[in-house]
């Protein structure tokens with residue numbers, strides 16, 4: 001069938017939007033779907049349709065019912081000097097955003113950090129989790145089940161690791177409410193963020209459990225104690241994905257020359273805003289000013305799963321005024337990033353990763369990416385605290401967010 005005929009059939013309700021894939025080659029199907037949506041809604045979508053995305057590469061990998069692409073401005077901040085275990089040197093960092101003043105903010109923070117000798121950063125834990133919820137008959141069954149589980153842990157390791165050449169089983173923690181048990185499995189997932197990998201592995205573990213301990217029934221492979229795409233205390237305490245910490249000691253003269261600010265005022269903003277203000281607001285694990293801004297912008301630019309900004313942007317900003325300068329650290333307990341898999345293979349996302357020298361096939365490239373992201377968060381955080389201390393937030397957003405004279 002020709003594209004026009006398919007569009008007519010979709011408009012007449014004879015073919016559904018996703019069924020177009022059964023009749024046309026991938027990119028012709030994307031065009032037909034867009035034309036059908038235009039006819040059905042009356043919306044004109046030439047810009048959505050104007051994309052370099054090859055739907056043949058997306059189909060059955062990244063998205064369904066595709067009609068084109070959304071574009072978001074991509075800027076760069078930096079260079080920032082990073083003194084990591086895996087990221088060493090000066091890096092330009094890609095940020096995709098529509099918030100005027102954000103990239104400028106990170107840029108100024110990076111300039112200050114680089115003048116101070118760079119950000120010191122380490123990934124202190126790297127484990128992705130999945131927590132099935134399992135139902136038993138009674139608490140005595142729960143007790144028997146947990147004893148049995150410890151006796152077969154070698155087998156759990158064997159069945160889960162059989163699902164991938166890159167996945168390593170690290171262990172589990174158990175949590176109980178009445179006759180419900182959550183098994184929070186942890187895995188190393190190489191350079192991948194790992195959610196597909198740990199889900200496939202945990203389903204295998206659940207099948208093994210149900211076959212060999214018939215009183216246990218796996219209700220759901222994700223029982224929310226994982227916790228994926230939710231901001232929870234367990235992620236903050238135990239970590240999820242990469243736990244990353246970055247710090248810098250800024251000499252007093254750098255705070256003055258680069259940030260036009262004062263270490264005591266910055267420290268006071270941090271204590272009264274990030275700690276007292278967040279506590280008073282009832283925050284669970286977000287004692288920071290705007291980790292989410294930097295995490296979201298880099299996640300969009302580099303093809304990470306954007307919904308994981310929720311927990312990846314939890315964390316703590318700590319400041320101390322010392323004789324030799326202002327000490328600032330950021331702690332991100334659950335940063336979920338990969339340099340292979342997911343959206344990292346898409347053309348603009350791959351190019352954005354290459355700006356930082358990130359290539360999925362290189363060893364430890366996801367940890368290198370995590371170190372650069374944490375250093376960028378440090379820059380954004382330091383700079384926003386300075387901007388607030390300087391009372392320049394509104395002025396900056398008038399100029400760069402509204403194109404207005406402050």
Ligand SMILES: CC(C)(COP(=O)([O-])OP(=O)([O-])OC[C@H]1O[C@@H](n2cnc3c(N)ncnc32)[C@H](O)[C@@H]1OP(=O)([O-])[O-])[C@@H](O)C(=O)NCCC(=O)NCCSC(=O)C[C@@](C)(O)CC(=O)[O-]
Pocket residue numbers: 099101102103104105106107108109111260289290293383384387392393396397400
């Ligand atoms: C906007 C600045 C940096 C101006 O700051 P400034 O000191 O007036 O700028 P400057 O013209 O003197 O330049 C200083 C440096 O800033 C950078 N810079 C300056 N302009 C640009 C630009 N156009 N493009 C790129 N980089 C720029 C650049 O590094 C430059 O150095 P240079 O390269 O010239 O040697 C400052 O006023 C600022 O940082 N303001 C704060 C803005 C901010 O942080 N916004 C973040 C979003 S706020 C939000 O979303 C969350 C929030 C606030 O609601 C969360 C909460 O509740 O806390």
Ligand SMILES: NC(=O)C1=CN([C@@H]2O[C@H](COP(=O)(O)OP(=O)(O)OC[C@H]3O[C@@H](n4cnc5c(N)ncnc54)[C@H](OP(=O)(O)O)[C@@H]3O)[C@@H](O)[C@H]2O)C=CC1
Pocket residue numbers: 163164165166167189190191192193194195196197198199228305338340341342343360361
């Ligand atoms: N399934 C789910 O419940 C959820 C899925 N997601 C989605 O999952 C996707 C990410 O899943 P993820 O598992 O990270 O990635 P993918 O499933 O996209 O890719 C992971 C695969 O890449 C292969 N691979 C090649 N080189 C490497 C390497 N160096 N390190 C690790 N793996 C490598 C591995 O193959 P092999 O196994 O053969 O070794 C691995 O299984 C995203 O699209 C995200 O949106 C998000 C949340 C939940």
